[in-house]
Amino acid sequence: MSIIIKDLNKIYPNGKHALKNINLEIPAGMFGLLGPNGAGKSTMIRILAALNEPTSGSVNMYGYDLLKERKQARSVIGYLPQDFRFFAQYKTYEFLDYAARLSGMNNSGKRREAVEKMLHSVGLYDVRDRYANKMSGGMKRRLGIAQALIHDPKVIIVDEPTTGLDPEERIRFRNLLSQAGGQNVTIILSTHIVGDISSSCNKMTLLNQGELTFIGSPDQIISQAKGKVWRAVVAESEFQEINEKFPVITTVPVPKGWELQIVSDEKPHELAEPYEPNLEHAYVYFLENNLKLWTNG
Ligand SMILES: Nc1ncnc2c1ncn2[C@@H]1O[C@H](COP(=O)(O)OP(=O)(O)OP(=O)(O)O)[C@@H](O)[C@H]1O
Ligand SMILES: [Mg+2]
Incomplete structure (x- = not known):
């Protein structure tokens, strides 16, 4: 494993427990850190980039102890912050x-x-x-990527990479990153945008309220949402009630009312049919149910 994180906790001086007992092994390749606003992504990223210290726990990065061998560890890290400035x-x-x-x-x-x-x-x-x-x-x-890659780092850490980019730039950015990842290079991509993960990462974790709730491949998390996603066409008059009761992922107006994709354990509407889940559905399913699932993947 390229990076081994053990029992990591971060409690800010104001008492906010932003990372709770994080245990995670990150292999070489593209790794996705997915989570909603305030989940603790930047906190974790800044610790991994050796810019912030955890309250407790350890991180081993390509053989270096991130806390005891900061300088050596830094020499193998390239970091693109969320608010890159120059x-x-x-x-x-x-x-x-x-x-x-x-x-x-x-x-x-x-x-x-x-x-x-x-x-x-x-x-x-x-x-x-x-x-x-x-x-x-x-x-x-x-330019942000360039400054992160200039010294040929082993670990490339990118926080919210595609915020504010148009679709074309987004694709270009992704391609640049995946080209940068040569053999034995680890790229950590932190994002709240599901699409950033699905197209590029073979392994990912889900961070929610400071806790890891899933570790595995995008396919594994998607398979957990099988049977929990539904498609239904509902009348205008029914929409409100369903929307209050269930997480509705997409709504498309159709002649008879609305076509909805709904995440739910039970059938949400008499006319609902099972629908093939994608990563976005799985993400919502995990967040809504506050599920905890550990895989060895
Ligand atoms: N310096 C700080 N002092 C106190 N609390 C903080 C500090 N930095 C972050 N937090 C809190 O810790 C939690 C995690 O914040 P963090 O910025 O790591 O989340 P995030 O997942 O990166 O969110 P976003 O998607 O909005 O960037 C939040 O509740 C935040 O308010
Ligand atoms: Mg952040």
Whole structure:
């Protein structure tokens, strides 16, 4: 395992218990950390990025103890924060050079080479002389990835990567990331957007109110929602009642009223038919039922 997290707790000074006894093993490859707002994703990510310390517990990262060998651990970590910012006075290539220096690349020749190569691979070479604050949202994101990858990290940690990106940039971002993940590289993707996970991760965990409620593959969590998802066409007049009683995932207006997808243990409507669950259904099912399920997957 690339990363082994044991009995991790984070209690903020105000008493907020943001992570509760987290035990998790993360293999190489793309790993998804999925959870709603306030679940504790950023708290966990900042601990894994060695920017914040847990209240108790341990993290082993590629053989380094994250708490006792912080400096060595940091040298294998690349981090793209949720609110990635940079200094407006830097041009794109200057900023990357600065990031490379920060992550311990001391040889200026090697650094220049790495910066040049990175500018090409994220498609920012043509704007290398542009000030970073004059770039589009998508370009800034790519610069964010570039600074996280510049020192060839073993662990790439990305917090809410696609927030604010249009669909095209979103796909480009995902592809960039998956290309970056060479052999034996671990990419941790924290998100509340289900679509970010399903298309790219083979293993994932679900974090809810500071607790891990699922660990396994997207397919495994989806199979847990089998028989719990329904499709029904209901009349306008019935909609309100159903919507109050059950989690309704999608609503599509049809001539007779509404076509709904509903997550429920029991049949929610006499005309409801079973529906094949997807990751979004499974996510809602787990959150609604506060389910706890451990798999070894
Ligand atoms: N510095 C802090 N001091 C006290 N409480 C905090 C602090 N940072 C976060 N919290 C609280 O801890 C909980 C988890 O927050 P965190 O930011 O880790 O969640 P998140 O899953 O990243 O949410 P989001 O999807 O909104 O980014 C929340 O209840 C939050 O209010
Ligand atoms: Mg967050």
